[in-house]
Amino acid sequence: xxxxxxxxxxxxxxxxxxxxxxxxxxxxxxxxxxxxxxxxxxxxxxxxxxxxxxxxxxxxxxxxxxxxxxxxxxxxxxxxxxxxxxxxxxxxxxxxxxxxxxxxxxxxxxxxxxxxxxxxxxxxxxxxxxxxxxxxxxxxxxxxxxxxxxxxxxxxxxxxxxxxxxxxxxxxxxxxxxxxxxxxxxxxxxxxxxxxxxxxxxxxxxxxxxxxxxxxxxxxxxxxxxxxxxxxxxxxxxxxxxxxxxxxxxxxxxxxxxxxxxxxxxxxxxxxxxxxxxxxxxxxxxxxxxxxxxxxxxxxxxxx
Amino acid sequence: xxxxxxxxxxxxxxxxxxxxxxxxxxxxxxxxxxxxxxxxxxxxxxxxxxxxxxxxxxxxxxxxxxxxxxxxxxxxxxxxxxxxxxxxxxxxxxxxxxxxxxxxxxxxxxxxxxxxxxxxxxxxxxxxxxxxxxxxxxxxxxxxxxxxxxxxxxxxxxxxxxxxxxxxxxxxxxxxxxx
Amino acid sequence: xxxxxxxxxxxxxxxxxxxxxxxxxxxxxxxxxxxxxxxxxxxxxxxxxxxxxxxxxxxxxxxxxxxxxxxxxxxxxxxxxxxxxxxxxxxxxxxxxxxxxxxxxxxxxxxxxxxxxxxxxxxxxxxxxxxxxxxxxxxxxxxxxxxxxxxxxxxxxx
Ligand code: HEM
Ligand code: FES
Numbered sequence: 001x002x003x004x005x006x007x008x009x010x011x012x013x014x015x016x017x018x019x020x021x022x023x024x025x026x027x028x029x030x031x032x033x034x035x036x037x038x039x040x041x042x043x044x045x046x047x048x049x050x051x052x053x054x055x056x057x058x059x060x061x062x063x064x065x066x067x068x069x070x071x072x073x074x075x076x077x078x079x080x081x082x083x084x085x086x087x088x089x090x091x092x093x094x095x096x097x098x099x100x101x102x103x104x105x106x107x108x109x110x111x112x113x114x115x116x117x118x119x120x121x122x123x124x125x126x127x128x129x130x131x132x133x134x135x136x137x138x139x140x141x142x143x144x145x146x147x148x149x150x151x152x153x154x155x156x157x158x159x160x161x162x163x164x165x166x167x168x169x170x171x172x173x174x175x176x177x178x179x180x181x182x183x184x185x186x187x188x189x190x191x192x193x194x195x196x197x198x199x200x201x202x203x204x205x206x207x208x209x210x211x212x213x214x215x216x217x218x219x220x221x222x223x224x225x226x227x228x229x230x231x232x233x234x235x236x237x238x239x240x241x242x243x244x245x246x247x248x249x250x251x252x253x254x255x256x257x258x259x260x261x262x263x264x265x266x267x268x269x270x271x272x273x274x275x276x277x278x279x280x281x282x283x284x285x286x287x288x289x290x291x292x293x294x295x296x297x298x299x300x301x302x303x304x
Numbered sequence: 305x306x307x308x309x310x311x312x313x314x315x316x317x318x319x320x321x322x323x324x325x326x327x328x329x330x331x332x333x334x335x336x337x338x339x340x341x342x343x344x345x346x347x348x349x350x351x352x353x354x355x356x357x358x359x360x361x362x363x364x365x366x367x368x369x370x371x372x373x374x375x376x377x378x379x380x381x382x383x384x385x386x387x388x389x390x391x392x393x394x395x396x397x398x399x400x401x402x403x404x405x406x407x408x409x410x411x412x413x414x415x416x417x418x419x420x421x422x423x424x425x426x427x428x429x430x431x432x433x434x435x436x437x438x439x440x441x442x443x444x445x446x447x448x449x450x451x452x453x454x455x456x457x458x459x460x461x462x463x464x465x466x467x468x469x470x471x472x473x474x475x476x477x478x479x480x481x482x483x
Numbered sequence: 484x485x486x487x488x489x490x491x492x493x494x495x496x497x498x499x500x501x502x503x504x505x506x507x508x509x510x511x512x513x514x515x516x517x518x519x520x521x522x523x524x525x526x527x528x529x530x531x532x533x534x535x536x537x538x539x540x541x542x543x544x545x546x547x548x549x550x551x552x553x554x555x556x557x558x559x560x561x562x563x564x565x566x567x568x569x570x571x572x573x574x575x576x577x578x579x580x581x582x583x584x585x586x587x588x589x590x591x592x593x594x595x596x597x598x599x600x601x602x603x604x605x606x607x608x609x610x611x612x613x614x615x616x617x618x619x620x621x622x623x624x625x626x627x628x629x630x631x632x633x634x635x636x637x638x639x640x641x
Binding site: 381382383384385386387388398401402403404405409468469470471 | 553554556575576579588589590591592593606
């Protein structure tokens with residue numbers, strides 16, 4: 001049921017939509033008018049246009065269609081999502097052929113990965129007995145499950161490529177030079193973490209590719225024994241021996257001597273919780289530093 | 305006298321608890337940058353960002369619909385596939401690992417990461433910033449290209465030239481997986 | 484940490500010494516805590532498969548035939564009155580090797596081993612492990628995969 005609240009025009013004119021016969025105000029219209037007289041300003045506030053406008057203004061204080069320079073600047077200052085970016089930007093930074101949008105693309109792909117990944121979590125079970133069946137279910141029994149898995153797969157592969165190209169762009173344009181040294185270091189960490197995310201995610205489908213890639217990967221961690229072996233070889237006779245560090249690392253990664261349920265749960269937690277949170281934090285820091293380092297690099301900063 | 309004139313140029317806004325106090329000379333990155341070089345982020349930046357996202361989303365969606373990801377047979381700890389390959393982005397590493405497990409898998413990658421992080425502290429010469437392939441940076445550009453080529457060649461070898469038992473095969477002569 | 488150093492006097496003032504000690508203690512405490520909680524990932528109980536398994540009686544094995552116990556990744560060999568349990572986990576990076584006419588081959592990066600498990604072709608560098616075999620009270624033989632030995636570590640059938 002909906003009562004349309006209208007301000008009665010003049011004194012005697014029947015309000016539109018009152019539902020009454022012509023000439024005679026209907027019952028609803030008369031109730032409406034009686035209520036209105038009690039608290040006119042309240043009802044004014046509830047008029048759809050007014051209410052909508054007020055709600056919008058309470059959230060976002062700038063017009064949605066900024067026209068003047070001032071309004072356009074405010075649109076950036078006042079928006080939570082936009083304010084991390086400058087309100088004015090150098091034309092050079094906008095040239096597509098300068099950045100090829102690669103940094104932004106990396107972030108977009110990470111966002112797509114997060115969304116598709118969260119949805120996949122509703123179906124996936126990190127158990128050696130169920131994981132593979134859940135993959136089959138995604139393909140055959142879950143609506144759009146295959147597309148979601150596809151988005152996660154393609155975004156992951158694209159992100160690794162794009163992050164690498166972004167690193168190349170930054171190198172070729174000398175954008176890592178002072179004052180941006182540390183943002184480059186953060187960038188290297190982002191690259192490494194992106195690869196580790198790929199590695200941990202690779203085990204989850206529990207198919208042949210997954211199992212053997214992680215078996216070999218964990219074997220590589222075991223090769224850190226090289227370090228302890230050499231240390232022990234140099235240690236004076238009778239000195240306490242350093243434990244086989246590679247074996248320790250391998251065991252810590254897998255939670256066991258072999259790739260099995262323990263490894264699956266460890267990789268799962270790393271993949272869906274630990275690494276994404278670290279990556280998110282580092283990306284935010286990366287963005288913040290771009291602003292603090294004076295915006296994106298520009299040819300005006302140095303001679304050719 | 306002077307203060308009066310300043311107030312005329314920058315009138316106090318009674319609604320603000322702050323105001324323009326002083327103009328100072330100085331050299332910062334903004335000096336000499338004419339106002340003409342700057343444009344409003346709205347809409348110039350925003351529209352580009354939105355377009356990029358739309359394009360990115362469209363491509364990923366199209367790939368997901370028309371090229372579904374692979375799924376092999378379920379994991380079988382008894383029987384490794386031959387060859388057992390890591391995801392493509394690790395095949396460069398796997399190629400190195402086939403020569404020496406410690407140096408290929410841990411030693412060299414570790415050194416590469418450290419070297420990458422060290423770059424901006426080694427190459428600090430203030431030239432060529434903001435330009436692609438600046439002439440003054442020819443050495444740096446060449447070295448980096450070398451690195452990129454090595455990475456890509458290793459990956460291509462791993463993906464297309466390695467078959468059963470990690471033996472070398474020319475494309476086209478690659479046998480199907482050995483059971 | 485320039486604040487801890489009085490540039491003019493070129494010495495550590497008392498205040499800065501106290502400050503430095505504070506940072507040091509906080510750092511050591513943090514590292515210690517991280518080390519202690521890091522142990523979380525190396526529990527004292529193993530959830531993986533047990534390291535010992537029973538392989539039956541010696542009479543069940545034929546001279547010179549490699550008897551593959553697939554789910555344990557172990558091959559049993561018998562030479563006369565001696566029995567050996569050879570690991571089938573490749574010493575390179577842990578793939579499962581397959582028995583071949585010349586010994587054992589690894590499909591992952593091409594390592595090859597002879598019949599005794601010695602490396603004949605890289606990238607693996609050490610020989611396949613030979614595990615301990617012992618007699619259980621029931622008269623069955625038992626392999627212990629936690630006891631790793633060099634090739635030729637036989638069990639003498641009595
Ligand atoms: C998760 C991965 C990453 C994300 C989301 C990301 C994001 C971004 C974004 C949005 C920009 C703005 C400029 C542009 O779009 O090109 C940027 C700039 C930058 N990035 Fe990244 N990035 C990532 C990885 C890296 C890596 C691997 C490096 C280098 C090792 C790096 C170093 C830099 C530097 C130094 C800048 C400043 C460039 C300039 O001022 O011209 N980033 N990043
Ligand atoms: S794991 Fe056997 S050769 Fe690499």
